[in-house]
Amino acid sequence: MTEINRSTPRAGARDLPRPSGRALALAYLAACLLPLALAAGRHVAPAHPWEAAAAALGLVALSGMAVQFFTSGRFETVSGRLGIDKVMAFHKIAAWGLLLALLLHPVFYVIPTWTESRTLGIERLIAYHTSPHYRSGIVALAALVLLVPTAFLRDRLPWRYELWRATHLLLGLTAVGAGLHHALTVGRFSAGGALAGLWWGAAGAIVLVMAVLYGWRWARLHRHPWHLQSVTRLADRTWELDIQPGESTPQMDYKAGQFVWMTEGRGRFPLLDHPFSIADSPARPGLSLIVKEAGDFTNRAGQLAPGTPIGIDGPHGSFTLEHRDADALLLIAGGAGIGPIMGLLRDLVARRDRRPVRLAYAVGQPGNLACLEEIEAAKDVIDLEVMLLSEADAPGFTGEVGRLDPARLDRLLGDLARGRTLALICGPGPMITGVSDALIGLGMPLDMVEYERFDYRGALASRRDRRRIYRFLGLFAVLAAAIVLAVPILS
Numbered sequence: 001m002t003e004i005n006r007s008t009p010r011a012g013a014r015d016l017p018r019p020s021g022r023a024l025a026l027a028y029l030a031a032c033l034l035p036l037a038l039a040a041g042r043h044v045a046p047a048h049p050w051e052a053a054a055a056a057l058g059l060v061a062l063s064g065m066a067v068q069f070f071t072s073g074r075f076e077t078v079s080g081r082l083g084i085d086k087v088m089a090f091h092k093i094a095a096w097g098l099l100l101a102l103l104l105h106p107v108f109y110v111i112p113t114w115t116e117s118r119t120l121g122i123e124r125l126i127a128y129h130t131s132p133h134y135r136s137g138i139v140a141l142a143a144l145v146l147l148v149p150t151a152f153l154r155d156r157l158p159w160r161y162e163l164w165r166a167t168h169l170l171l172g173l174t175a176v177g178a179g180l181h182h183a184l185t186v187g188r189f190s191a192g193g194a195l196a197g198l199w200w201g202a203a204g205a206i207v208l209v210m211a212v213l214y215g216w217r218w219a220r221l222h223r224h225p226w227h228l229q230s231v232t233r234l235a236d237r238t239w240e241l242d243i244q245p246g247e248s249t250p251q252m253d254y255k256a257g258q259f260v261w262m263t264e265g266r267g268r269f270p271l272l273d274h275p276f277s278i279a280d281s282p283a284r285p286g287l288s289l290i291v292k293e294a295g296d297f298t299n300r301a302g303q304l305a306p307g308t309p310i311g312i313d314g315p316h317g318s319f320t321l322e323h324r325d326a327d328a329l330l331l332i333a334g335g336a337g338i339g340p341i342m343g344l345l346r347d348l349v350a351r352r353d354r355r356p357v358r359l360a361y362a363v364g365q366p367g368n369l370a371c372l373e374e375i376e377a378a379k380d381v382i383d384l385e386v387m388l389l390s391e392a393d394a395p396g397f398t399g400e401v402g403r404l405d406p407a408r409l410d411r412l413l414g415d416l417a418r419g420r421t422l423a424l425i426c427g428p429g430p431m432i433t434g435v436s437d438a439l440i441g442l443g444m445p446l447d448m449v450e451y452e453r454f455d456y457r458g459a460l461a462s463r464r465d466r467r468r469i470y471r472f473l474g475l476f477a478v479l480a481a482a483i484v485l486a487v488p489i490l491s
C-alpha cells in the first residue's frame, strides 16, 4: 500500500466557460427554431396547413436531433454549470419529444387526404413508409424507434453497457444522417438556399463532435497518459486508485467533487471509458478514485497492477462548493457515493475550512464503510460531526442501524440554519430521492440541496427533478407554440 502524500500544494482550478441554464435554454430554442425562420423566408408552392405543420415539425425535430449530440453529457461547456444529472435528464426527455414529433411528421402530411377519404389517407401513409423516395426518412425514423426505447430499457437488456453505448451512438448517427439526407432530398424548404446550408453545417458539426470525442480526445489520452501508482483496499469490494500523471502530462486543474472519464490499458479508447468522481483535494498532486465493484470494469479495479497506463478525460461536473454561498455544509454519502464526498471532505481539511460540516455516511453492511480513520482524523482539523449508518448490524459496529430517515436528518442538522446550509448528496438513486425530498421537507430551500447520481435512471424522481422537468416541458411548449405560429407563414 502506497502512502498518499496530501501535503503538496498546487495551483487553483481553472475556470472554464460555463454558460448558465438560461443561456443554454435560449441557445436550444434558437438552434431548434432557426430552420423555421429560414423556411419562412423561402418561396415554395402553397400547401395545406397540416402539411405546413408536418414540415415545421420535421424541421424543428431534425435540428433538435442534431443538438442531442451536444447534450450527451460529454461537453463540459454544456454540462459544466448545470451538472451531468440535469443535462442527461434533458437529453432523455428531449429524445421522447423528438420521437413523438417524427412519428407525427408523416401523419400530419396525410391528415388532409384522410379527412376526405380514410382509405386514401391510409394508402398515402403506407406509400410514405414504403416508397424508395422517402427511404432515408424511414431509416431515420426506424433508427429513432430503436434508439429511444433501447435507451429507456437499457438496464433490462441483456447487453454489456459498452455494447449498448456503441449501438446508441450508431443509431444516433444513423437517425441524424438519414434525417439530414431526407430533408435535403425531399424537403420542400430544405432543397436549397440557406436552409440547405444549415443542414450541411449541422452535418459538419456532428462530424466535428465525433472527431473531437473519439479522435482528438483519444489522441490526447495517448499523448498525456497517466499511470496507476497504487491500489488500496478500503472496504468490502471498494478500492482506492492513486493515479499520477506521466512525464508529458500536466497536473489536472479541477475542483473538489468533480469527476473524470477513465480508461485503462494500452487502447484507452474513449467509447470504453467510465465516469468516476475524484475522491481527492486539488491540493494534492495526482488523482484518487474510490471505486466500488459494480460490474465487469469495476470488478477488475482491485487487480489492476501498479504502472498500468490510465486515460483520464476531465475534469467534468458541477458537484462542487465553487460559487456556493453557505454558512454550513451537510455532506451525505451512500455506498460508492463516498467518492466525491471524500473529495469534498479532503479539500475542506486541506483548506482548513472553518464552517460547521455534518457528514452522514450510510451503507448496507458495516464492512462497506471506507476511510473511517481519515474521517475521524478530520475532526481534529475542521468542525465535523459524523453519523455512520448501516442497514444491517454487525458485531463491533458503533454507528446507527437503519436508513437515513427524516428524523435522523433533522438530528444531524441540529441547530444549523436550514436556509444557510448547503447539502451535497451522492449515493444510490432511491436514497438521493428520499434524502433530498426529506431535507426540503425539513425546511431546506430547493436550491441548497445538490446531488449527483451515479446512474441516469432515476432522473425524474425527486422534487428537484420534477421542478426541472416542468422547466424542460416549458421549453418544449415554446417550440410547439412556434410551430403552430409558423403554420400560416409556411402554408
Ligand SMILES: Cc1cc2nc3c(=O)[nH]c(=O)nc-3n(C[C@H](O)[C@H](O)[C@H](O)COP(=O)(O)OP(=O)(O)OC[C@H]3O[C@@H](n4cnc5c(N)ncnc54)[C@H](O)[C@@H]3O)c2cc1C
Pocket: 084, 155, 160, 161, 162, 259, 272, 273, 274, 275, 276, 277, 278, 289, 290, 291, 292, 293, 294, 295, 296, 297, 298, 299, 317, 336, 339, 340, 452, 453, 454, 455, 456
Ligand atoms: C458522474 C458519475 C460519477 C461516478 N463516480 C463513481 C465513483 O466515484 N466511484 C464508483 O465506484 N462509481 C462511480 N460511478 C459509477 C461508475 O461509473 C459505474 O459503477 C461504472 O461505470 C460501472 O461500470 P462496470 O463496467 O463495472 O459495470 P457495468 O455492469 O457495465 O455497469 C453497471 C452500471 O453502471 C453504469 N455505467 C456503466 N458504464 C458506464 C459508463 N461508461 N458511463 C456511465 N454509466 C455507466 C450503468 O448505469 C450500468 O448499468 C459514477 C458514475 C457517474 C455517472
